[in-house]
Structures are given as C-alpha cells and as structure tokens.
Amino acid sequence: MFRKPFLAALVLAQGLLAVPAAAQSAPPAQDGVGRLDSFNEELGLPYWAPGRGEVDHDALRRRSLAVLERQFGAFREASAGLAETASAHCAGTADAAEIKAALRDAWLAWAPLDSYQFGPVEQLGAALTVNFWPDKKDFVGRGLKALEALPPEDLADPATIAQGSAATQGLPAIERLLYTDMEACPAIVGISLYMEDLGGALYDAWFAENGWADLANAAGPDNPVYLSPEEFTKTLYTAVDFGLTRVAESRLGRPLGTFDRPFPDQAEAWRSGLSNEIILAQIHGLAEMVRLGFAGDVRETDRGWILEVFEQTEGRLAAIEQPISEAVQEPTSRVRVEAMQTKVRHLQLEMAKNLGPNLGVETGFSAADGD
Incomplete structure (x- = not known):
C-alpha cells in the first residue's frame, strides 16, 4: 500500500501512461521468433534470435x-x-x-x-x-x-x-x-x-x-511515446551508453579531478567505502541488459566481443585494489583509475561500432546531454 507522498505521483504517472486502445492490440509474436515460451539453451537467452542480419x-x-x-x-x-x-x-x-x-x-x-x-x-x-x-x-x-x-x-x-x-x-x-x-x-x-x-x-x-x-x-503510430518498436530499442541503447558515461565522467572523473588536485571526497559513497562496488554493480547491470536484452539480435561474434570488453572493464576496476577515494591521491594507483576510465570509454566506442549497427540504432538524447 502506498503512503500519501507516492499515491498521487503514481496515479499521475499511470494516467500519463494510459495506452490508447488502438495501440493495445499489438499482434502476437510469430511462432519460432521471439516466442514467450522459448529459451535458447546454447546462448542462455530467454528467446531465440531471428535470422542473422x-x-x-x-x-x-x-x-x-x-x-x-x-x-x-x-x-x-x-x-x-x-x-x-x-x-x-x-x-x-x-x-x-x-x-x-x-x-x-x-x-x-x-x-x-x-x-x-x-x-x-x-x-x-x-x-x-x-x-x-x-x-x-x-x-x-x-x-x-x-x-x-x-x-x-x-x-x-x-x-x-x-x-x-x-x-x-x-x-x-x-x-x-x-x-x-x-x-x-x-x-x-x-x-x-x-x-x-x-x-x-x-x-x-x-x-x-x-x-x-x-x-x-504497445509501440506504434498511436502510441504517445514510442511510434515504433525501434524507438524503445533506441531508448534502451541510449540508456546503456548513458550509464557508461556516468561511470567514466562522474564516478571516476569527479574524484580524479586533475593530477595536481584530485577530489577524493567527490567519490560516490566514499564514507562507506562503496564507491568501487557501486561502479561494478552498474557495469554488471549494463552487461546484463546487453547479454540478455540486446544480444539475441546481435551477431554472435559481435556479441561475444562486446561482452569480453565488459569483462575487461571489470578487470580494470579490480586492478585498482583500493577505494577510488584513496587511489586517486597516489600517482601509482591513480594511473589504474585513469586506465579504468579509458577502458569504459573504449567500451562505449566498441558498442557504437559493433552493437548499435547490429540493432539498427544510434544513441539519442540522454540525461547526460547538456550537463
């Protein structure tokens, strides 16, 4: 049961999200492509991917x-x-x-x-x-x-x-x-x-x-937000890219500051020592979306490569071996934080080169734009 602060907000949100009746009658998935009851044991995906390309x-x-x-x-x-x-x-x-x-x-x-x-x-x-x-x-x-x-x-x-x-x-x-x-x-x-x-x-x-x-x-011409299914794909792809931007520019970039003036207390959750774990949890969540959400429609070679770069990124984080707030203050460990930041940006570039084209989308406007 919602308490009062959220009841009004949720009612408002659901009113805004009411789906037009015409858009609710989306056609069911065809047999063999995206069936709700199918599972791809080979790839560990909830649904079989369609044909390549x-x-x-x-x-x-x-x-x-x-x-x-x-x-x-x-x-x-x-x-x-x-x-x-x-x-x-x-x-x-x-x-x-x-x-x-x-x-x-x-x-x-x-x-x-x-x-x-x-x-x-x-x-x-x-x-x-x-x-x-x-x-x-x-x-x-x-x-x-x-x-x-x-x-x-x-x-x-x-x-x-x-x-x-x-x-x-x-x-x-x-x-x-x-x-x-x-x-x-x-x-x-x-x-x-x-x-x-x-x-x-x-x-x-x-x-x-x-x-x-x-x-x-209910994405389609009568939908107030998503005029086609591709638009929702683009929104999710943009969100994944935004998540990586948050890691590179905020969670790593803010405490890094400059070589002469780092800002250790700008690391997220530095008092509790959770900064590194939060970054890892965000990257894990994004990798899950790529692996289980996107990857069924991505060529296997590209899918494998992107997930490998995700693993490499997590490895760079593990190599820091101390809290971000401490690592940015010493030249040797600071280099590891900078290497992690570089790897995250490399991951973004690899996604733009190998994942977006597979899905037929590019990044759109995100919460990072204009910051």
Missing part, C-alpha cells in the same frame, strides 16, 4: 523488459529490507553492521537503475531523491542539519521526509547518518520508509497495468 524489436523488447523487471524488483526488495532493518536498528534489535549491510544492498540494487533516467524514474524524480549525487554544495549535510531541529516522532514519518529537501530523502543521507557522528535514529527510519515507498512506486509505474512496460509493448 534481422532485428526482432518485439522480441528484444520482451527480453529487455524481463531484465528491467528483475532489476527494478531487486531495488524494491532491497529498499524494503533497508526500511525493515532501520526500524529494527532504532528499536535496538539490529546492530550497526546489519543496518550498514542493508544500506549496501540497497545502494548496489539501485546502481543499475541509475542508467534508466527516463519514464518512471524521470517522472517520479527518483534519480535525484534516491541518490542525491554529485553534491558539490553539501546539500545533504545542510538538509540533515535542518532535520535535526524537528521532533523525533516527525523524523520517523516518511511524510515528513517527503516534504523536505530531495537531498535528505535517499541513500547519501542515510550514509551520512550512519558513518558520521550525527544521530542516526529516528531519521533513518523515516528516510528508509520513504525509499521503500519509492521502490514500490517505481516498480508499479513500470510493470503495473498501464505502466511503462505496457506503453513499450
């Missing part, structure tokens, strides 16, 4: 939506677990290690979703509220100071959190409360309950009746 955007959409449903479902469950553990911690029945582990789980579950800043994520403002970062002017710290002045019973209420700053509504705020000398309880209860609501609202805005998945499934 042919893109079945309907099958690609179904595969991709299956990936998204798992990823959004994982965040819904992790945010609910965080809320439950926060309440237990403030009641004295869960220790500090348990609440920090629950924060880690929620942050790593969110990391893949950071790439999909369109549709429900955009409409519900989730990218800003879940992870208010980068925070160049310390809005998180200032917002938490303002919360300290409120009565404890109000801090445990997600409605109070909903009325405050976006900087105090998500993961960075909880991290600050748990990893500094600030009083964590009961504010972490209200913030985590707010996030639990948001996790559920995001999942339903995507996958409930008349959600964004239904909109994507």
